[in-house]
Amino acid sequence: MTQAKHNVVIFLGPPGAGKGTQAERLAQDKDLVKISTGDILRDHVTRGTELGQQVKPILDAGQLVPDEILIALIRDKLAGMDQVRVIFDGFPRTTAQAQELDMLLEELGAPVSAVPLLDVPDDVLIGRIVERGRQASARGEAVRSDDTEEVARRRQEIYREQTQPLIDYYSARGNLYRVNGVGSMDEVYGRIQGGLN
Ligand code: ADP
16 A cells, blocks of 8 residues: 555634544544544543542633643554554644654654644634534433533633644745635645645
C-alpha cells in the first residue's frame, strides 16, 4: 500500500465550529485515527476514573485542563501506535501543547502535514452549541454539561485567548489553511478536502 500524503492533520477552530464531525469523516475516508481530547476526557468523567474526577469541575466550568495532563494523554496514545496516522480534534489548544506535540512528532518522525482551520462567526457558534444541547435532550441523550450558553461563551473566550495564537504558530510553518465553516456538512467537508490536495 502506498503511504498517504497526510499522516498528521490538526483541526483548529472555535468550540461549535464542527471540528469533531468533520474530523470523524476525514478520518474514515483517509484511514486515519481521530484523537479527540474532549471525548477522551468526557469518557474518563463518565467512567469515574481518577483523572475523570480530577477534570470534571474543569470541564463543567469550560476551563482548560492543565497542559501536563493533555500532553501525557497524547504521549500515551501515540506511543501505542505502529504507524502515526492521526487527526487531532481539540488538541493542541495552547502554545505549550503545540510545542510539546512538535517535539513528540519529531521523535516519531511524523511531522504535522495539514492544519485546516474552520472559520465560523461567533454568533453562529453559540447558537449551534445551544441547539446541540437542545437536540440531545430532545432525543433523550445525555447533554454535555458544558453546552449551556454561559459556559459556551466562556469556552469561546478561552479559545480567543489561548488557542487563537496557534493560528499564527501553524501559519508560520506553512501548513495552515482556512475553511469557511458555514454551510451544510457536505459543503464544509468538500472545502476541507479541496484544501488537502
Ligand atoms: P469544544 O471544542 O466544543 O469546546 P471539546 O470536546 O474539544 O469541545 O472540549 C471540551 C472540554 O475538554 C474543554 O472545554 C476543556 O475543558 C477540555 N479539553 C479538551 N481538549 C483540551 C486540551 N487540548 N487542553 C485543555 N483542555 C482540553
